[in-house]
Structures are given as structure tokens and as C-alpha cells.
Amino acid sequence: MFKNELIIDGRKFKSRLMIGTGKFQSNEVMKQAIEASGAEIVTVALRRVDIENPEDDLLRHIDMEKYLLLPNTSGARDATEAVRLARLARAAGCEPWVKLEVTPDPYYLLPDPIETFKAAEILVKEGFKVLPYINADPILCKRLEEIGTVTVMPLGAPIGTNKGLKTVENLKIIIEQSNIPVVVDAGIGAPSHAAYAIELGADAVLVNTAIATAGDPVKMATSFKLAVEAACVARDAGMPTEKQYADASSPLTGFLRD
Amino acid sequence: MSFYDEISKYNWSEVKDFIYSRKEPDVLNAINKNALSLEDFAALLSPAAEKFLEPMAKESHRITLQRFGKTIKIYIPMYVSNECVNSCVYCGFNVHNKFKRKTLTLDEVKLELDVIKKTGIKHILICSGEHPKKVSVDYLNEVVKLARKDFSSIIIEVQPLDENEYRILYNSGADSLALYQETYNKDTYKEVHLGGKKTDYRYRLEAPERAAAAGLRTIGIGALMGLDDFRVEEFFVGLHARYLMRKFWKTHITVSFPRIRDAEGHFKPTYLINDKNLVQSMLSLRLFLHDVGLVISTREPAELRDKLIYLGVTQMSAGSKTNPGGYAAGEEEGKQFEVEDTRSAEEFIESVRKKGFDPVLKDWDSSFINAV
Numbered sequence: 001m002f003k004n005e006l007i008i009d010g011r012k013f014k015s016r017l018m019i020g021t022g023k024f025q026s027n028e029v030m031k032q033a034i035e036a037s038g039a040e041i042v043t044v045a046l047r048r049v050d051i052e053n054p055e056d057d058l059l060r061h062i063d064m065e066k067y068l069l070l071p072n073t074s075g076a077r078d079a080t081e082a083v084r085l086a087r088l089a090r091a092a093g094c095e096p097w098v099k100l101e102v103t104p105d106p107y108y109l110l111p112d113p114i115e116t117f118k119a120a121e122i123l124v125k126e127g128f129k130v131l132p133y134i135n136a137d138p139i140l141c142k143r144l145e146e147i148g149t150v151t152v153m154p155l156g157a158p159i160g161t162n163k164g165l166k167t168v169e170n171l172k173i174i175i176e177q178s179n180i181p182v183v184v185d186a187g188i189g190a191p192s193h194a195a196y197a198i199e200l201g202a203d204a205v206l207v208n209t210a211i212a213t214a215g216d217p218v219k220m221a222t223s224f225k226l227a228v229e230a231a232c233v234a235r236d237a238g239m240p241t242e243k244q245y246a247d248a249s250s251p252l253t254g255f256l257r258d
Numbered sequence: 259m260s261f262y263d264e265i266s267k268y269n270w271s272e273v274k275d276f277i278y279s280r281k282e283p284d285v286l287n288a289i290n291k292n293a294l295s296l297e298d299f300a301a302l303l304s305p306a307a308e309k310f311l312e313p314m315a316k317e318s319h320r321i322t323l324q325r326f327g328k329t330i331k332i333y334i335p336m337y338v339s340n341e342c343v344n345s346c347v348y349c350g351f352n353v354h355n356k357f358k359r360k361t362l363t364l365d366e367v368k369l370e371l372d373v374i375k376k377t378g379i380k381h382i383l384i385c386s387g388e389h390p391k392k393v394s395v396d397y398l399n400e401v402v403k404l405a406r407k408d409f410s411s412i413i414i415e416v417q418p419l420d421e422n423e424y425r426i427l428y429n430s431g432a433d434s435l436a437l438y439q440e441t442y443n444k445d446t447y448k449e450v451h452l453g454g455k456k457t458d459y460r461y462r463l464e465a466p467e468r469a470a471a472a473g474l475r476t477i478g479i480g481a482l483m484g485l486d487d488f489r490v491e492e493f494f495v496g497l498h499a500r501y502l503m504r505k506f507w508k509t510h511i512t513v514s515f516p517r518i519r520d521a522e523g524h525f526k527p528t529y530l531i532n533d534k535n536l537v538q539s540m541l542s543l544r545l546f547l548h549d550v551g552l553v554i555s556t557r558e559p560a561e562l563r564d565k566l567i568y569l570g571v572t573q574m575s576a577g578s579k580t581n582p583g584g585y586a587a588g589e590e591e592g593k594q595f596e597v598e599d600t601r602s603a604e605e606f607i608e609s610v611r612k613k614g615f616d617p618v619l620k621d622w623d624s625s626f627i628n629a630v
Binding site for chain 1: 323324326328329380410475503507508509510548549611614615619620621622626
């Protein structure tokens, strides 16, 4: 039975929605949106915060007791930079969890598969729980799983585009083949996109732009919470499978007898 | 091949004629497109587009919100020297202008940094006149190392350098370059740069490429608005930005729109650039290149800056002093130009907040660079 519970490396989370903290108009609005979303995992760009300073304005708005602060390495152009950032966060006292982002292209922020893999290898060996942001590449997902990342985070569409699940065929393969949680990250622009990802079988979704840039971010966060929960309930209810042909209510072969 | 070769394919007056020949349907077509061609960009810069600034503004706001969110990155300049060997007719630092010249000692730099860091802004722009001896790479290197202790992002706005010199500064912690071509018109460039190394149009034009090749992460370009026809200038700014984005795909490009301000020497700009012209330039750039950073400095007055926040700008300076020693020593003399937005950094940051935007004081971490 599908449980409305996300387990990553043995750690349990009630919500399957993760939240990003960029692009909000203020840290106060961000804080309210996080609360409304029901998320328990909050990712923060390390480049945005003074990680060693608990009084940092952004960090102050995130209750570390309540949320798992997931530092991300956005801005890193290669494995070396990403690893350095992750180590910095751990040295500053963060839990050894890291959302690995290696995005050399500053415009579409598309992940570099080779550098991401290299960084993941190093960080896993150093004891980090690595959640890598990647393109929706089923083979890369298996390779990352083999080296010990705790999730894979394939994109639905380029970051910030709100285009939804444009990589759906590959996402289906990834979900089918994965032994670790699959978190659909990037591109989710509407609650219906998030629900669709969960209905497809994704273990969780990560949303940022769609909430942060909404007219009312707090209301939008609530909407995403409800959409993800609705999809969870639907999965629990047993999603009817897609079929190529309709089931006739009067079977065509009903006249056949044993 | 460099951008010099690229721009050499264009003829200034032909481009100008093309821009001025654009009609309303060309403008409407461009506004409604997703991916704009150079021809579309020209249409947005044309006089015909002036009637459509409102829909352009709405589109620019929408794109900016999607790509950057409700955030404004804040930076603060620190002038380390007003000594200069060039003779640029529009600039207060012109070698022929008579005023007290000064290059900060490293101790004075430390004092300046101490005052600036109290603003909480972590992005610092190191500015100077162009005096390769007084403001040498060695000197700049020491300044960058000092700044790196308290600032997470260091932007340099100094004389164009060789690639290996940019690499030295990058390795010490500088991550960004701001370097304006002033004018992309070669003939005008010659007329306004009368002496000094800056007379070399090509060396300056190719500097952003040398900096990007050396590893610098953000490159800021722009034309000094008022030296020539802004529509043509901004067309070439856009062409330059697109060229750099495609060639240096790991480098983030920003565009500034500095208008000539009153300075020592009291140069009167050849072309008067009104607010409408400035806004049209910004909006056209945003619609043409969705992801470039758009920068507005304190050259612009407070009331205008407050309104520009909604139109696509992504980066703004705050609390600027444009002379060496302007912060710690309270020096008033030797400014490059008069600042129009005279609000303190704190006042400006608060004003951004009140407008419903997040003033981002830190968006970079120096640990990205394995500085020595």
C-alpha cells in the first residue's frame, strides 16, 4: 500500500513537497509560504547565505528544528566548486545533506551530468547524503544510485520555466527503475503538474518559482500542498492504469463458453 | 574570431537606417514573439516602438519575474583612484582636468572597506581611473585580496587588462568584470577619446572576452548613453551581449545603461537621452535577451530608480561615492561624476523592501573561487 510518507535514507518525512527559497519578495513571505506548504525539506542556495552566521537574515526565517535545511550548491560550475561548497556547509554545522547542483550554464541552469557525477562520487565517499539535480536521464539515475546517492532529482523542464513535465517519458522510466526516491525538480509551474508527477509515481516534487513568483505565494503554497496530498490519496486509492483500448461493458467475446 | 570581427560586418549607418525604417507591425510582431531575432530587436529600439512602451514593460516585467523573481541584487562601488592617463572628453577623470588626484594606500583601502561593510552589502565594485602605473595589476591584486576578507563578490571596473592579468585577479578573488565600451561607433570613439591607451577601440572591445577566458564569472557591458544615437548603440550592446552569451556559455552577462552625468570638465552630451529613451533601451534588451542582468546605478535619480524596479532591472548600486576616500575620509573632491540618487545604502535597501522586492545583499560565495 502506498503510504503518504517519504523516506530518504531511512529518514521519514510526512510531506512529499520540498520547497526552494529563491525569488521570494521577502524572507517573511518565504517563511509564510513554507509553513503553508507543509514541506519539511527546505533547500537554500549556499551562495545566498552567510552559512556560518545564525543571524543571517534568510537562515533566521527557517526553523532548523522543524525543517531539514537542505543546502544546495547552485552557482557551482564544476565538481570542484560544488564539493567545496558542500564541505563549507558541513564545516559550518549543517547536517551532511546536500542538494547537488552543478549548472555551468547560468541561463537555463541545466545540470552538467559529468561534473555532477564526479561531485556525487566524492561527496558520497565523504559521508554526505547526496540529492543530485540532474536531467531526466534514466542511465545517469542508475549510475548515481549505484554510487550511493540517496535520491535522484530529475528535471521536469528547465528551472523557472513553469512548463511542467516535458520529460515525462523519461521520468516514467526513471520511476519504474529506481530503487531510491525520485524527486521531480524544476519546471513544475502549477499544482496540477505536481499532482501529475506524484500520480506518475514520483516520490516527491520540489517547487520554487511557481510559488515564489505567484501573485499570492502563501495561497499558492497551500494549493501545492493540497495538490500533492490529493495525488497521494489517489495513489493510495489505486490509480487506474492507462490502457490502449476501452473495456467494453458488453464484452465482445462474452458468448464464448468453456 | 572575436567580437571585433563580428561587429566589423555591420555598417553603423545601415543599421541606423534599418532601425529607423521599422514600422508598427514590426514592433507588434516582435513584442508577441518568444525568441526575438536581431531584426525584431531593432524594431523594439525604433522610434515606432515608442508607442508600445507599456506592453513592452508588461512583457519585460513578466519575463524578469519568471527568470529572476522579485529580487534586486545590490552592490556598492569603492573608488580606489581617480588618477587617469586618458583624455576622454566626457569623463571627470580626464587627465587634463585639474583637481586633487589620489590613489588610496592599502591602509586607506582598509578604512574604506570597514565603512562599506557596515552596510551589509556583500557585493563590492572596485573602481578606478585608468592609470596602469598608479593602479597597476599588483596594486589591484592587493586591493582584491583585502576586499575578499569581507565581501563575497568582487567586481572590478578598471582599465582593460590582458588575459593573464585578469587571471591573476580572478585567482585572488575577483569574480566579475564591468567594462563599458562607451560607444560602439568607431568614428565617434575616436572623437571622444583623445589620448591615452583608451584610444585603442579594439583592445577595449575585446577585453570582456579576455576576462571571460580568464575565468571571470559575470561580465558587465554597456554604452555610455549620450555619445551617439542610443538606438544604434543599444543594438550593438545587444549584439555584443548575445555574442558573449553564446561564446562564453558559462559566463553571466549583464548590461548597464549609464547616462552621461555632470562631471569635472562639464561635458555636454551630443545626444540627450531622456527617461523614455532609457526605458525603451532596457525593455528592448530584456525582450531580446531574457536572462541578461540589467543594471541601473545611482547615476539615475531616486524617483526614477524606484520606478525602474518594476521594468526589468535586476541589479542596482546603493549609497555610492564616486571618489577615492568618499566613505571613510568623507572626501568630496575628485568625483568621476555626480551621483543622482543620494540615498544612503540603508535607505535604498529599505525602499526596495517597501516596494515588495527582496534586496539581495549576498548572492555569491567567495568559496566558489579557490583563491590564494
